[in-house]
Amino acid sequence: MFNYIRGKIEDIQDMQLVIETGGGVGYELTCSSYTLANLKMGDVCKIFVHYSQSEAGVFLYGFFSKEEKAMFLRLTSISGIGPKAAISVLSGVSVNELAAIILSGDIDRLVKIKGVGKKTAERIILELKDKVHSEFKNTPLVIDGIVSVSSGGGIEANKDAVLALMSMGYSKNEATEAVSKVKCDGKQLEQIIIEALKN
Numbered sequence: 235m236f237n238y239i240r241g242k243i244e245d246i247q248d249m250q251l252v253i254e255t256g257g258g259v260g261y262e263l264t265c266s267s268y269t270l271a272n273l274k275m276g277d278v279c280k281i282f283v284h285y286s287q288s289e290a291g292v293f294l295y296g297f298f299s300k301e302e303k304a305m306f307l308r309l310t311s312i313s314g315i316g317p318k319a320a321i322s323v324l325s326g327v328s329v330n331e332l333a334a335i336i337l338s339g340d341i342d343r344l345v346k347i348k349g350v351g352k353k354t355a356e357r358i359i360l361e362l363k364d365k366v367h368s369e370f371k372n373t374p375l376v377i378d379g380i381v382s383v384s385s386g387g388g389i390e391a392n393k394d395a396v397l398a399l400m401s402m403g404y405s406k407n408e409a410t411e412a413v414s415k416v417k418c419d420g421k422q423l424e425q426i427i428i429e430a431l432k433n
Contacts, residue, residue, distance in 0.1 A: 236283040236294065239263075243277045246270055249321065251296065253281055263296030264317075266324035272298045286317050295321065305329045312361050315354065322349040323358075336366045338393065395426040 239261055245252040251270060254260045263281060273279060281296040282303045295317055297303040302324060309320035326347030327335065335343050336359050344355035392413055399409035412430040 235285045238280050238282045239296075240280045241278065243273050243275055243279065246273060246275060249325070251281075253279075253296070261294055263294045264321060265296045265298075266302065266321050268302065268324060268328055269296060269298040284317070293317065299329070301329050305332060308362055308365060309358065312357050314357065319349060319354075323347055326350070333366050336362050339363070392426065395430055398427050399430060 239253055239255060241253040241255040241261075243251060244254045244260055249264055249267070249270070250262055251265055251273065252260045252262050261283075263283065265281075269281075281298070282300055284295040284297070284303060284306060286293045286295060295306065297306065306317075306320045306324060309315050309323055310317055315323075323332065339359050341352065341355045341359060344350050344358060345352055350358075395413045395416075396406070396409045399412060400406060404412070409430075412433040413426065415433045416426050416429045
């Protein structure tokens with residue numbers, strides 16, 4: 235029904251913003267803290283929108299980027315995760331970091347997000363891992379400040395390789411850069427470290 239709304243930001247508070255369009259209509263949108271952090275009062279901007287109707291009422295959810303909206307829709311496709319829960323997840327981590335967490339199967343990191351229990355975290359990883367891997371393949375992802383590339387499920391090996399180099403005295407930036415230059419498809423941790431040391 236709605237794809238996006240372009241207008242002026244008239245109000246921002248809690249998880250809500252009001253955007254006024256050229257027709258003088260103010261739309262109230264529920265947004266993640268990520269989206270709100272990228273906006274300020276008086277901005278004229280384009281907000282991607284999802285329309286939701288349930289017994290509780292009619293709601294509009296707003297997103298700063300197409301990628302965030304796409305991740306929101308993936309989350310709400312999971313049984314037991316509604317729009318508000320999905321917004322809560324997206325407020326806890328960026329889309330990029332969430333993708334990295336899903337690909338690495340890091341349940342412990344997911345349950346640190348407000349409102350996410352262990353069973354919900356397990357469902358998110360189980361149901362979204364293949365979809366996220368397909369979309370984020372070869373895309374730089376960041377988890378715990380370490381850059382990795384999902385190129386065959388090896389994101390955890392990349393992360394471990396960076397940590398190993400750091401234990402050898404390399405800075406995080408040096409280690410991350412060295413590992414990012416390695417083609418990690420199907421390679422074991424030891425192979426990744428050896429090749430990274432050559433860079």
